[in-house]
Amino acid sequence: MRITVKQQVLLAPATILVLLILLLAFMQYTYWDLSAKRREAKAIGTTFVALAEADMAARRLHLLLRSMQHTGMASPEDMALVSDLYERLFDAIGRLKPFGVLKNSGQISHLLALAEELNPADSPRIEETAESFARFRTELSAISNINQINSNRLRLDHEQDITQLVERTAIVSMSVLILAIVSGLLIAGYFSRRILNRVQSLSRNAVRIADGKLELPPAPDHIRDELDTLAISINRMTKRLIRVVGTEKLLEGAEEERRRIAMDLHDQTLSDLSTILRGLQSLSTETADKTVLAKTEKLEAELERAIANLRDIMNNLHPQTLDILGLGAAIEAHLEQDCCSDNLPEYHLYIDPQVSHLNLDQLKQLALYRIAIEAIQNVIKHAMASRYEVNLEVREETFILSVEDNGKGIPDRDSRDSGRGLNNIRERAKAITAEVSWKSSRFSSGTRFELTLHT
Ligand SMILES: Nc1ncnc2c1ncn2[C@@H]1O[C@H](COP(=O)(O)OP(=O)(O)OP(=O)(O)O)[C@@H](O)[C@H]1O
Ligand SMILES: [Mg+2]
Incomplete structure (x- = not known):
């Protein structure tokens, strides 16, 4: 069954709540039972009073x-009193509340029939009246007895009920509360341990990755809850990281190789050529033959050109200024050396003083240098611009490199996939986690290349 983390967290309080609601329902039921008995007691009380009133009126x-039959006289006041008493008698009998055995015994209706026989309007004879009253009062006292017995029984029951109720409520409340607390604790303990174990394992994997141990953490086959989603995300993240680090290592290796070749060229080939040059120079001072002198001088000039070319190649392989002076100075040196002739667009270079405080590592500096050079080369090769700006800025912990020209603008996607330069820029930027973009420049036409790197 799929239970989300939220549901697992809510399960324990929900269980406690359900048990407490059951406890409340039980208490409500007990109260309802008690109140039914209380209603019965009230009915007995009312009947008791009604019986007494009926007896007195009768x-x-x-x-x-x-006395009226003895004297043979009936004053209007006496007649009024007789009908008032009869009314009271009837009213009292009407207030009798049948309960228990009285409900279906028919005693109340029998009493009612007897009361009707007492009606003074029928002007019965004295013997009959006495008999009717005797029957009525016998029935009344029978009902009264039943009432009394019930009343006593109910009083006893009531006391017992109260004691039972208190005991039962206390036992049930305690049991339900203990059950609620224990089951709440067990459920909370079980699920929190389960969640905690999984969170700990995820956090161990994350710490391992942060420490640079790029082993692929296990990922669940299917998603059951939010933690599975997190585990899958960490797994995917690690896969991507392994790929990025792989690219970075590849670039690092390539740069290292270029540096090694530049050093070999410098230490071996350049020093060999310099030795040959010195030999030629000494030869030209020693010889008097003019043709030999002219040839040696020509050879010297060619050798000097070859040495200068070799230095260019070495600098391209690994710009020494970058190691010695840093990124800004290396780009400046490149612009001054290679982009300064009359037939090339005019450039403007701005280097934010904060760039030198950035503390970028060697690999990042090399990547940024090569990206900047390719962007500048693209302006010179393709933009047909009359001027361009190269800016190295720092804004709120973010390094921004931009190359902005006033040329013809970058063409749509298809035609710009021809060379390798833009792809190399993207790959290098990805390796150092920088972002690159090409937009319209702020000049009336042209392209703005921008790289942002969060330091
Ligand atoms: N600043 C720019 N202005 C105008 N077009 C540009 C600019 N930068 C690049 N492009 C266009 O993008 C295309 C691709 O550039 P990219 O650097 O990838 O290749 P390339 O310079 O032609 O060859 P490579 O860099 O491999 O020597 C270019 O052919 C050019 O049309
Ligand atoms: Mg290019």
């Missing part, structure tokens, strides 16, 4: 009717 009505 007794008074009986006495009054008897």
Whole structure:
């Protein structure tokens, strides 16, 4: 089953919450049970009062009717009292609340029928009246007894119920609370350990990568949660890093090889040629023959040219100024040496003083130097510009190299894929994690090449 990290974190509190809700429901049920019993007790109480009232009204009505029958006189006040008492009697019986055994026994309806027999409007004879009252009061006292018994039973039950309720609530509450806490802790412990182990393993892999040990960390086959996504991302990131470092190493190796060749040329070939030159120079001072002298002088000039060419080649292979003076000075030297003739576009070079404080390593400096030279060469070769600007700036910890011309502008993608220069620029920039772009220049026409490197 797929459970996300968020769900794993929420599972423990959710379990505790569900158990607490169950506890609340149980308490509510207990209260409901208790309140039903309380309603029954209230009904008994009401019935008790109604019975007493009915009994009292019946007794008074009986006495009054008897005295009226004895005297044979019935004043209007007496008649009013009789009908009032009868009404009260009826009203009291109407307030009887049937409960327990009384509900279906038919005793209440029997009592009602007996009460109707007592109606003074029927003007019964004295014997019948006495009999009716006797029957009515017997039934009343039977119901009253039942009421009393129920009342006692309920009182006892109520006390028992309260004790039971307190005990049961305490036991259930304690058990549910303990269950909630224990299960919450177990679930939280289980899932947090699971998450922690995986996070620790991910962080170990990340630390290994940061330390430069580029071993591919394991990646899950399928994504179950956010941590799997993270593991797959770290795996992909490492793969890319291995590729980038590979390119970097390749470039580093190539640069090292060029440096070695430049040194060999300097130490071996250049010193051999210098020895030959010195030999020729001494030969020309020793000889008196004019034709030999002319030939040696020609050979000397050619040799000096060859030596100068060789120095150019050596400088191209590995610019010594870069090692000695740094990036800005090396680019400046290149511009002064190779881009200064009349038939070439005019250039303007700006080097931010902060560039020298940047502390760029050898490989980055070489990559930046070669990128700058290729961008400048492209302006000279393709832009047909009359001027261009080369800027080396530092803005908020970011190094920016730009070469901006006022030429014809860079053509669309297809036609610019012909050479290797732009690709080399991209590859070198990627190796040192710099970003490059070619946009329209701020002049009325032309191209702005820009490289940004976060230092
Ligand atoms: N500043 C520029 N102005 C106008 N066009 C440019 C500029 N820079 C490059 N281009 C265009 O981009 C194309 C590709 O340049 P790229 O440097 O890759 O190759 P190249 O200079 O022709 O050959 P290579 O650099 O391999 O000697 C060029 O042929 C040119 O048309
Ligand atoms: Mg080029």
